Amino acid sequence: MKSDRIKFPAGFLAGLQRLGIAPHDLARKARLPLTILTEPAEVTTAQYFRIWQAYTDLVGDTASGIIKLSTTFETAQYPPTVLATYHARDYRDALNRMARYKQLCPPESLRITEEGRRCTIELEWMRSEQPGPPVLVGTTLAFLLELGRRGTGKHLTAQSVEFSHSMGDVATLEAYFGCPIRIGATGNRLTLHRGDLDRLFLSYNQELLEILTPALDRSLAEQCSRSMADMVKWILKRSLTGGRLDIRAVASELGMSDRTLQRRLTDECTTFKQLLTQARHEQAKEYLADLKLDIKEVAFLVGYDDQNSFYRAFRLWEGDTPSNWRSKNFRVNPAVIESLT
Known part of the structure; x- marks a missing residue:
């Protein structure tokens, strides 16, 4: 089971800002807290898709949004998963590394097929019934070509590109891919000239790869072994302010039925209700550590409609009020605590 944890690279926001898109505008359009974008955070699949759709709405034409973002992203701001591809030995090595480490960055995955003079890369999803926004699909495939161009220093072109939906x-x-584009295909595919895969990368860095590869492989192994309870609790933590905290919604995020999810949780000696309580408790303490947030905001962020309900729940968890707990654990001036309640 792949994790539903998706982390936006730090360079994503920098790229948007170079395009004239402010983070708060994107967050407002996506109906998400600004902190999801401005702090190192992970999001659920649904939130991830909303951010990409918001980008589309702000940039206008899908096609121009794809090209602008693919070419604006600076290599110096690549996350480790992409650095391991940019510094690969050749284009083939880079693409194979990209397909492998994409597992650390769901919900999309890549399937590479070499046949004859063609290399076809097909974009797939954890849940085929919930495909990503067109701009995400296009940017993913465009970036694969951009990677080859930057790594080899050559203006490579594709043989063909197929999209299942309208792309603007x-x-x-x-003009960007240098080949015909087919709309309305059965899938989303980038087909490259197979001979280009043998091209060496000017950016090849063996020493850096020897550092990155073991670390990424360990992360991949850890992700594959993550428990179902951990994944459910993580999804709940990222969804507390958005409503829909029932087991059916979380099961849908994980691509399974609610009955299957409950059975998996029972096998791990826990329940959905217990995990929801744990998620709220843990997030509440995390938010209370941020003295810029008042108690009412913390209550909202962990999914309570009113402050009194949050107070009652927190007393059950910690045997104390949120204000007193914050004061005891963070040595805050009582006058400051009073101003935050």
Whole structure:
């Protein structure tokens, strides 16, 4: 089971700002807290898709949004998973590393097939019934070509590109990919000239790869062994302010039925209700550590409609009020605590 944890690279926001898109505008359009974008955070699949759709709405044409973001992202701001591809030995090595380490960055995955003079890369999803926004699909495939261009220093072109949905101005995409674009296909595919895969990367860095590869492989192994309870609790923590905290919604995020999820949790000696309580408790303490947040805001952030309900729950968890707990654990001036309640 793949994790539903998705982390936006730090360079994502920097790229948007170079395009003239402010983080608060994107957060407002996506109907998400600004902290999800401005702090090192992970999001659920649903939140991830909303951010990409918000970007589309702000940038206008899908095709131009794809090209702008793919070419604006600076290599110096690549996350480790992408650095391990940019500094690969050749284009083939880079693509294979990208497909492997994409497992650390769901919900999309890549399937690479080499046949004859063609190399086809197909974009797949953890749940085929919930495909990603067109701009995410296009940016993912465009970045694979951009990776080859930056690594080899050559203006590589594709043989063909297929998209299952409308992607905006097709002529813009054809100019970028250097090949015909087919809309309405059965899947989303980038087909490269197989000979280009043998091209060496000018950015090859063996020493850096010897550092990155073991660390990424360990992360991959740890993710594959993560318990179902951990994944459920993580999804709940990222969804507390958005409502829909029932087991059916979380099961949908994980691509299974609510009955299957409950059975998996029972096997791990826990229940959905227990995990929801734990998620609220842990997040409440985390938010209370941030003295910029008042108690009413903390109550809202952990999914309580009113402050009194939050107070009652917190007393059950810690045997004390949120204000007193904050004061005892963070040595805050009582006058400051009073101003935050």
